[in-house]
Amino acid sequence: MSKWRYLGKRLLMSIPVLWLGTSMTWFIIFQGPIDPAANVLSNTQTQNTERYEAAREQLGLNRPPLEHYLDWMANLFTLDLGQTWLLYPGSNVNALVMDFLPRTVWLGFWSVLIAVFVGIPLGFYAGLRSNTLADYLASVSGIVWRAMPNFWLAVILLSLLVSSETLLGFDWDTFLIDLPSGVTGNPQLSYMAGRPWALLTQPGETLAATKKILPAALVLGSASMGNEMRIGRTAVLETRSQKYIDLAKAKGVSDRALVWKHILRNALVPLVPIITSEAFLLIGGSVLVESVFGIQGMGFLFFKAAIQGDLPLVGTLMFVFIVLMLVINIAQDILYTIIDPRVGYEEA
């Protein structure tokens, strides 16, 4: 099987996954034990038969389930996400998602970046100096780091930064870049609206937004960081014992070239699927981290919708998340086929 056929198969496979996942969501929301129409109305409104019937009508609950299902699916797949009921009542979900998604993407981007640029070098360092004190220190801290619950880490980091002046000796809010709004809250990303190049042309705003998101991103990336460190370490250890390394040594390749060219590059291969599969955890973890740091992102929106009982919105957001996961998955496959030429041959 060539790698293109492998990639094609993976792409084709994602269609039924999308359909099945969305169908399960529909079933849980609309055929579950909770009446979504009664749930989106307040108590007094539920008493009002007229309002209740109107809500049922609008949610399409008085139609046969199959018809409702087909209609709901058709709406989602044409990206018509409907409107909200309880949360920001009456607003368009498409607009809401466009408003909230950039913050989550910004958060996810930085947490992946932090994990990659801290975890992998540390892991490689530990692997190159295996069985030294530095290695043990790095390995143990990686393991503990991985076991720490994100929400707990977020709570601690937030408290530390809020009272950084008395505890750490410097004020985080004014440290290097001035952040008048404090540690919590949304990063200001509006300067990039419609002009993504502003990311580079307005470095002041970019830095401010980065600093704002940094604590949350550090927490969210922590688990991946520990994981990538561990796997990076094993990858280096495995690569080091390969025969071609012996050959390179025998040929008289300099130590520096040996490490950079022969060991590190090959050790990167097993890390690619790890990095992308960590992205799954980021989406789940964003719920907790965003609610602790008060960032109004997708996880925050999902959580608010869930606890307030706006079930139609929960279902719609779940669809958005499934699409997001599939996109990440496909990106991983593309990346993997580029990096590792063996892909597709093993699976056959």
Next chain:
Amino acid sequence: MSSLTGSESVLAEADADPLTDRLLAHPRPAVIWGGVAALLLLVEAGALAEVSLRLLADLVGALPGVGDAASVAALADAAGGVPTLLSRETIPNQGYWNGSAYVGTFLGLQPAWAWLIRVALVYAYAFACLLWVYVGFEWYRTHYRVADWTPRDDTVDRLRGHRWGLFGLAVVFMFVTMAVFAPALGPTTVDQNLANPYSHQISYWTGSEVATSPVGDANLGSRSQGNAQTNVGPWSYDDFGRFHPFGTLPSGKDLFTFIAAGSRISLVIGLLSVGLSAGVATVFALLSAYYKGRVDDGLILLSDSVMGMPQLLLLIMLSVVLAGTWIGNLYSGAFVLALIFAGTGWPYMWRSLRGPALQVSEQEWVDAARSFGQTPGTIMRKHMLPYITGYLLIYGSMTLGGAIIAIAGLSFLGLGVDPPTPEWGRAVNAGQEYVTTASWHISLIPGALITLVVTGFNAMGDGIRDAIDPESDSAEGEAGGRGGGA
């Protein structure tokens, strides 16, 4: 038979003996072991009977229209009256100072020391039991087992030499002990301190006389709310002479009792969910490995779809949807949580088991069994299952750690286990505002314990993996150990 050498013929003959014959031929070690085991069990018999009867009562009460829950509960109460060595009645720590001496504590000691002695005894007892089980295995090996050596011996030996794995095992065992002995470990009881503080009275020394007060009022007077005046830190007494090993919650309730009770519910949910998802994952792994093709593709599709929905979000969605139903009210919502976990978690475990199962299905003995005319069910159960049980242990251990994180994460958000029932995540949430104040203990201690326990489960998984298959170093299934990112 004539071609066999001496020892082999002995072995073959002995092979025919059932275990009971071997025991009767050489009863001494077995009798000693059984005697000590019975003794160990006897000192805790009352507690054991009470717990099992109470579980039965809960079960009977939960199922509509079956039996009489009240009579079982009465039996449980009666069993609770049987004296046990390690109960709070035998070594009481809840006494008061009457101006010259402690009244009501064990040997008139300070409450802190009395409590510490009880905790030390509970852990000594638990480790003695563990040791005795291991001794039993060793004696069985030397005295009764026919074979001098089996591959499992090597596994056990490797685990014995695996320090990291042993560390994990010890941590997990201490956590399990905490969950099992939760009522005896707390300096006070859930009912008295957490659930119904106003229906209990305590005596205390006001400085000039002994007075009584409802526990609820005492709790109000021993709150931990950040400043030096209203704070009861770890390892300290409150104004009512009550000892708090981990300090108090913002509501003035005892944090250690809260955590001990919370460990029980975490462990129950964890074990139940991992057990269920392991069962589903094993059946599916065997099916997809045996039938391959369509069945395998269908299962891949199903598991990909479940995994396509972020696990934590699915947990949130399902616990909201199922919250009001009868199943959602079983055991403070813990039961439905375990079900949801199993329903959303099996694909991760199935993924990890599928590879080993496929390898086994390629073996010659599976072909041989098939050509012998054995049914697929028998082949899967007898010729494939034994080879993947080891992997089940590894991934089960790691998933359990993840489940504990995820449960805590959900209760941190205010979902999952219903509020009055103690859960670790809720303590972290309660102490959120006080992390940098005098009451730092409320959030930090439960969080540090979660980290320790999860590290322990991961280390145990590592140890078992290295013991079963020293060659392997797979990072698969690691994502399952993260509780969906909580």
